[in-house]
Amino acid sequence: MRRTMDQSTETYDYIVIGAGSAGCVLARRLSEDPGSRVLLLEAGPEADQFWVKAPAGMARLYFHDQMNWNYFTEPMPQLHGRRMYWPRGKALGGSSSINGMVFIRGHRSDFDTWKSLGNPGWGFEDVLPYFKRMEHNERGADAYRSVGGPLWISDPVIRHPASTDFIEAAARIGIPRTEDLNGELHDGVGFMQHNIRHGKRHSAYMAYVEPVRARSNLTIRTGAFVRRILFEGTEAVGVELLEGGELHRVAAAREIILSAGALNSPQILMLSGVGAPQELQRHGIAQVLASPGVGQNLQDHFYVHTSYEATRESSYNHEITGLRKYWQGLRYLLTGKGYLALGSSQAAAFVKSRPEEPYADLQISFRPMSFTYRGDGVVEVDDRPSIAASVYRLRPAGTGTVTLRSADPREAPAFQPNFLSHADDVRAVIQGIRTIRQILGTEPLASRVIEEKMPGPQARTDDEILEYMRAHGNSAHHPSGTCKMGNDELAVVDERLRVRGARRLRVVDASIMPHVTSGNTNAPTMMIGEKGADMIRQDAIARRT
Template identity: 45%
Template structure:
């Protein structure tokens, strides 16, 4: 049996970070296992390829949820990355950290070392922002972050309309003021997607102490008593085992990590025994506490032929492809989603409770329904849902997809916020800045005005916007799966490091926070002191309190 010091399960956003940081020391022998393939698909690296990646099974687990009781029992499509880079190789490339208060809440929940001042230096260490170093940003990190390129006049028009509707403007959603309308920053560098694989893994691949195995599906973690000692995986139809001398680190994400824990005997003892699985550690929180951002899309026809619908023309696609291939310029360097907003549905709120993504195209059903006309889409999601779901097992076969039950819109508060978000979008799009472009409201349609009509439309059409977290949460309570250093409770030599450890969903996209978590935990694994806290003032700290 071959052996390594560290075995990392999953080459997604967290796994790539850990592979890089742990292998920096040539004395550490590191194995990275990835169930998917290499990230050689051209569409992964071209920003405009995001629609194909999310809407097809290319580099995608192509999950579906169970029927959703509050969404007309629909089974929702859940794309997750199955490739080097994980979901960072197929996501929308939006660089958002969430609100500073999200991390201060983690600290208040008893997670020492996870307040915003504690995590900010790790965000900055990860970030290679084209604007350079500042109090809020890093300029030299592996993760390339660039400003939106303003590839369509609609992006600026939406921002101007938001200002006309009375919302503040912010030029940096990751800076001192999140609330407002403005441009997004993107994980794009030199016209190409900067996934975690590109930013972190590629620079480390030449190290002789790092081995990467692709198409290697983890079957279970191996234990000697209460100590994790190795991993069993399947590759090319062959079952293989490998030993970990120091630690096994599970970085499979909010779906695959709890599934792997359960198959390995870590979870609710009662639940495991129903499947005939020997109980290694009775941790009832495994798979519970699932949270995700539900999303609904308001769609309008566009008066002018300026949207991405122009790219449906084969000749135009050829020209765009050539421009991108040879010059790394043009619309293919954009994700088609360059502006948005963080807004409050009620003025008394301290922080925004909805996020808006503006797309310069009609986009329905994760881009799987092709547009037949020019239009634009305004996504709105509730940032901090109260509804909770769970991940479970369907069988003992690790190749079978897990049971996914997000339980969207169970809470009445969630339904109200989504409804209010639709009305906020309508108010923005109705402003004069959108007059030259705004055509008829295609979806939900101008005839849907009452609470009941809007709620009915949301039940019929709402989908995920791809931010599941929380299924192996950090904490000190009985439902916590890992401690504040991401060590699995009651088990030696095993950590979970990915979005599943977030105790609560952050107010924004989850790729950057996941990378931050891996950066922070890598220091602890290596026995390094944590980076010193960095105190900054955010807009909501009205009394000058440092976050």
């Protein structure tokens, strides 16, 4: 057996690759044992910029050249050959440092389905304690929520009247009200909560790592680009990384945990020789372990945006444009409140696209403002009073792939999400747009609307709405599933998140989801980090000698 490490190599007990939503949780929990040395590696920079901390700063981070991987998909035939922009966080906190801060766990049946697919310990009652351990909910504790955890969960500092009217209008067409979208009743309409603390983004890094960064047994390296995992046989022994323009090797005495996210974790595995044999051969990569599911089962939420010109008091566009934006900036700096302290969406409705669905398969999100993505990378608030709603199918039938372009780690992988490739996804999203129109056409919201701008009156038939979806639909930026957990031939990890066929190697991030959860994915990804850390400590693999 070839030795890839030697006695002089720098060694840690655990190496965590990726300081994102799961990786930060792992670093905090694994370093709670003072006898374990933990190394957290992040390819991006620190995340202490003002626009990271200010919730409204997410617009400035959408195309950031240092804190974002700025990925694009492959051309998609179903979307007229469009290449879709796919932002991914590249900084301490990962995507939790650039996202919209929406805190949605998902439906209890999501996790019960994971369990039914051969993953004991992942049902809703199994994962609920980890969700509760994570959070400090400003509303207090109950059977579903908790206080005292690292992550602050808060209500919007401003509950805009138009958002209240959205909830009322949805209720009038039969959607039940819920006081807590993460509580007993998930299917319904209500205000969202966000991971915002005292007016500032509370990312995974800010919640989990920043308070314990001084621990002597926790080492954090930014600008550390992992090229591959090093193996002796099928045992993971270390990582090879670029840091400051120099190549380094670092050894792991116990385990390597891959938490680079659903787009980068499969890439790193394949570059390391773990993947489908034909994919590795295509790029001349020596096979360490045949794992045909690596990069398969890619799932994401296909997102369709609608906007409506509205009465002035129905929108806060005018508050964050022109001269008034400077007043809002001063207000935010002095108080931590105002419109710059809000997350991306105010309210949401979880509804069925048809009666026979077992539980809600559509998420409709509402915001009393609107914006446009410009071609030069600027996200710009619209200058006219407008409100907006979006919809996506929660459990898409279509799946895609992550594959390599080359054996060069610096070259982005090829992403093919296959949006709108399944008839059920098309049907459901069309119904979602019709449901948005129904809600926006119901009082008390209807009298706030002046005119539908997007899709507009030219999109009335199913075919016309589908054409709008093909031309304007986007990603909700919730990729998952590419190193899925299970026991079938495409399962990459087992229920303990250990890479099947390998030793001392786990994947702990959104890529292990057998199916994407019903809602925004940041909260369940952090839960995976909490549960993964517990399993690693319970298994307590002996140190390599």
